[in-house]
Amino acid sequence: MATISIGLFSSLIGSMNSDFAVKLAETAVNKGHSVNLWFSGNAVTLARKGQKSFKDYSYLAERLKALQENGVAIVACEACAAARGIHKDDVIEGIAVHSMDWYVARAAKSDRVLHIGGE
Amino acid sequence: MATISIGLFSSLIGSMNSDFAVKLAETAVNKGHSVNLWFSGNAVTLARKGQKSFKDYSYLAERLKALQENGVAIVACEACAAARGIHKDDVIEGIAVHSMDWYVARAAKSDRVLHIGGE
Amino acid sequence: MRLGVFVSDCQKNDSMLERLNGEGLGIFFVENGVYHAVIHENGRDSGVLQKKGVNYYALASDIQTRGFTTSEIDSRVNVVTYEDVVDLMMNDYEKLIWL
Amino acid sequence: MRLGVFVSDCQKNDSMLERLNGEGLGIFFVENGVYHAVIHENGRDSGVLQKKGVNYYALASDIQTRGFTTSEIDSRVNVVTYEDVVDLMMNDYEKLIWL
Amino acid sequence: MAKSILFVISRPPYKSENPKLAITHAMACFVADMHIDEEVEPVVAFVGDGVLNCIKNQRSQEFYGIISTEQHIKNQLASDMRMLVCKEDLYRLDIKPERLINARDMGADIDLNVVGFNEVQKEMERCDQMMWF
Amino acid sequence: MAKSILFVISRPPYKSENPKLAITHAMACFVADMHIDEEVEPVVAFVGDGVLNCIKNQRSQEFYGIISTEQHIKNQLASDMRMLVCKEDLYRLDIKPERLINARDMGADIDLNVVGFNEVQKEMERCDQMMWF
Numbered sequence: 001m002a003t004i005s006i007g008l009f010s011s012l013i014g015s016m017n018s019d020f021a022v023k024l025a026e027t028a029v030n031k032g033h034s035v036n037l038w039f040s041g042n043a044v045t046l047a048r049k050g051q052k053s054f055k056d057y058s059y060l061a062e063r064l065k066a067l068q069e070n071g072v073a074i075v076a077c078e079a080c081a082a083a084r085g086i087h088k089d090d091v092i093e094g095i096a097v098h099s100m101d102w103y104v105a106r107a108a109k110s111d112r113v114l115h116i117g118g119e
Numbered sequence: 120m121a122t123i124s125i126g127l128f129s130s131l132i133g134s135m136n137s138d139f140a141v142k143l144a145e146t147a148v149n150k151g152h153s154v155n156l157w158f159s160g161n162a163v164t165l166a167r168k169g170q171k172s173f174k175d176y177s178y179l180a181e182r183l184k185a186l187q188e189n190g191v192a193i194v195a196c197e198a199c200a201a202a203r204g205i206h207k208d209d210v211i212e213g214i215a216v217h218s219m220d221w222y223v224a225r226a227a228k229s230d231r232v233l234h235i236g237g238e
Numbered sequence: 239m240r241l242g243v244f245v246s247d248c249q250k251n252d253s254m255l256e257r258l259n260g261e262g263l264g265i266f267f268v269e270n271g272v273y274h275a276v277i278h279e280n281g282r283d284s285g286v287l288q289k290k291g292v293n294y295y296a297l298a299s300d301i302q303t304r305g306f307t308t309s310e311i312d313s314r315v316n317v318v319t320y321e322d323v324v325d326l327m328m329n330d331y332e333k334l335i336w337l
Numbered sequence: 338m339r340l341g342v343f344v345s346d347c348q349k350n351d352s353m354l355e356r357l358n359g360e361g362l363g364i365f366f367v368e369n370g371v372y373h374a375v376i377h378e379n380g381r382d383s384g385v386l387q388k389k390g391v392n393y394y395a396l397a398s399d400i401q402t403r404g405f406t407t408s409e410i411d412s413r414v415n416v417v418t419y420e421d422v423v424d425l426m427m428n429d430y431e432k433l434i435w436l
Numbered sequence: 437m438a439k440s441i442l443f444v445i446s447r448p449p450y451k452s453e454n455p456k457l458a459i460t461h462a463m464a465c466f467v468a469d470m471h472i473d474e475e476v477e478p479v480v481a482f483v484g485d486g487v488l489n490c491i492k493n494q495r496s497q498e499f500y501g502i503i504s505t506e507q508h509i510k511n512q513l514a515s516d517m518r519m520l521v522c523k524e525d526l527y528r529l530d531i532k533p534e535r536l537i538n539a540r541d542m543g544a545d546i547d548l549n550v551v552g553f554n555e556v557q558k559e560m561e562r563c564d565q566m567m568w569f
Numbered sequence: 570m571a572k573s574i575l576f577v578i579s580r581p582p583y584k585s586e587n588p589k590l591a592i593t594h595a596m597a598c599f600v601a602d603m604h605i606d607e608e609v610e611p612v613v614a615f616v617g618d619g620v621l622n623c624i625k626n627q628r629s630q631e632f633y634g635i636i637s638t639e640q641h642i643k644n645q646l647a648s649d650m651r652m653l654v655c656k657e658d659l660y661r662l663d664i665k666p667e668r669l670i671n672a673r674d675m676g677a678d679i680d681l682n683v684v685g686f687n688e689v690q691k692e693m694e695r696c697d698q699m700m701w702f
Contacts, residue, residue, distance in 0.1 A: 014453020133586020
């Protein structure tokens with residue numbers, strides 16, 4: 001089985017990029033692949049604790065927890081998070097915070113990289 | 120002097136829409152106009168406490184405080200904020216949280232509305 | 239190089255797609271990119287569909303989310319699931335671009 | 338109706354601009370919209386500049402932020418400051434659109 | 437005397453939350469008189485690629501667990517909100533009238549109102565304020 | 570043996586943080602060997618409207634109080650990072666070579682490297698991984 005790194009740069013709520021990335025990660029894990037998930041830019045908001053679930057928008061916090069329990073490394077960019085007022089204590093349990101070198105290192109060693117660099 | 124309502128829907132960091140909206144509000148206030156500033160969608164992240172200042176990106180928290188002290192009503196959309204894990208205690212002092220009817224009511228009574236509805 | 243390109247938008251950013259070598263190219267229509275596979279703007283197919291030697295894929299759930307059925311998809315385009323996308327990524331394409 | 342339209346992007350969404358009645362229209366190039374006033378893609382002016390009866394404005398600071406000087410701006414376009422934008426909004430245009 | 441706000445939806449659905457925010461902001465007009473001494477009448481117009489929001493049988497609930505834009509539009513029709521759809525854009529994108537959302541199953545008295553862009557432009561002149569999503 | 574990552578910048582500056590994130594991610598490659606047993610070599614390529622990032626004399630510091638994309642590019646050149654700029658796009662947008670950023674005042678030994686798109690495509694084949702911003 002292979003390793004895939006997914007980098008997500010688009011923001012939470014309403015951006016279907018987030019839904020796509022999470023669903024792709026779930027599918028890859030179910031097929032036995034190893035997955036890294038990196039949030040940078042506005043996507044760091046996905047890592048924040050206390051998101052309220054609305055029926056209008058996809059609510060991904062629980063699914064991220066499940067991914068993490070299934071062995072997916074989920075990491076948010078430290079600087080991007082701090083710039084948005086999201087510090088270590090604000091992050092969902094099980095999601096880590098690292099600087100960008102973590103992502104590029106993991107990506108370099110992955111079999112596949114899908115970098116979703118939108119706004 | 121006139122009243123202008125600015126609605127901002129694009130997110131914090133790196134989106135020059137935020138810089139534009141804040142600079143326009145500052146200019147309008149300096150000219151004696153009355154200004155309402157509404158954050159919805161991803162722009163609610165602008166209202167969050169604890170944003171760290173980086174030289175790379177515009178840091179608007181202090182300027183929002185100054186605007187508010189100069190009489191600008193700054194309000195973030197309650198549902199949009201909650202969906203992103205930003206609750207009343209997480210918001211910069213002086214910025215209010217209301218539902219959308221506040222904005223549409225203020226806009227209806229304004230002389231000019233500039234609604235920046237980007238992503 | 240077998241290159242997989244994800245097109246997630248309905249706006250025409252064909253210019254970059256046009257330049258990429260056709261041979262071995264796979265184009266994945268996902269999210270609003272699926273409109274390329276079902277909409278006939280001004281009665282014409284999307285310009286993106288005109289490349290020779292390309293394999294086209296469109297994500298079924300993204301088509302159906304937007305009110306279309308998979309039977310409406312252009313015949314050049316393969317309807318795929320998330321499972322298919324993962325397998326194609328792993329087996330058929332070495333590198334991936336999200337435009 | 339005197340309508341002010343803010344164009345903040347360099348991509349060509351002329352189609353909506355084309356449809357809006359020219360008479361009394363003001364087009365404000367701000368942020369990346371200023372590229373319309375300085376870039377000659379394939380040697381041609383931006384299609385957005387071709388409308389008759391329109392007043393064009395470009396924000397000086399947004400031009401200079403991107404490495405251009407105000408002397409490079411197309412002669413049909415008025416160079417403006419934030420102060421000018423506020424005055425124009427209040428005095429010359431009743432309604433405003435941010436495209 | 438009521439004020440009116442025209443909400444113009446120019447972007448497709450399911451790319452960002454933009455079109456949904458337009459609809460929720462329009463709905464908020466119905467209670468805006470809590471804050472001011474007059475009513476606020478919302479009108480919604482779909483133009484450009486925004487007309488893609490109006491295609492029925494959206495299945496986002498099934499695939500992504502989120503309420504569809506279709507359901508939002510139906511709720512608005514059932515609330516008697518005036519909603520215009522630009523004819524030229526429907527034609528350009530080859531979307532036939534029978535594909536458009538309606539809320540008759542919810543007892544709505546009105547349908548989406550397909551009009552020429554000149555009618556949208558008249559609404560832009562008539563309204564007191566405009567918000568372009 | 571080093572791995573290489575190609576960072577392709579296809580969007581203009583000052584619209585979103587995207588191009589800057591590309592550059593900061595590329596810089597992070599220089600310390601990636603903290604995490605893995607080999608070095609990671611970054612290469613940056615500007616294509617499409619991304620070439621607009623390469624125009625010199627950007628004054629964002631003066632007008633918006635933020636470090637310019639120009640300064641980021643100069644820092645990279647001074648760190649000897651290979652940076653390609655697509656010739657066809659410079660031509661299309663009528664950007665003359667003398668308008669391009671350089672970092673000679675910072676003692677950089679290399680300049681932005683203007684190349685045909687075919688060279689960018691070769692780099693896409695050569696690299697181990699690709700990130701498209």
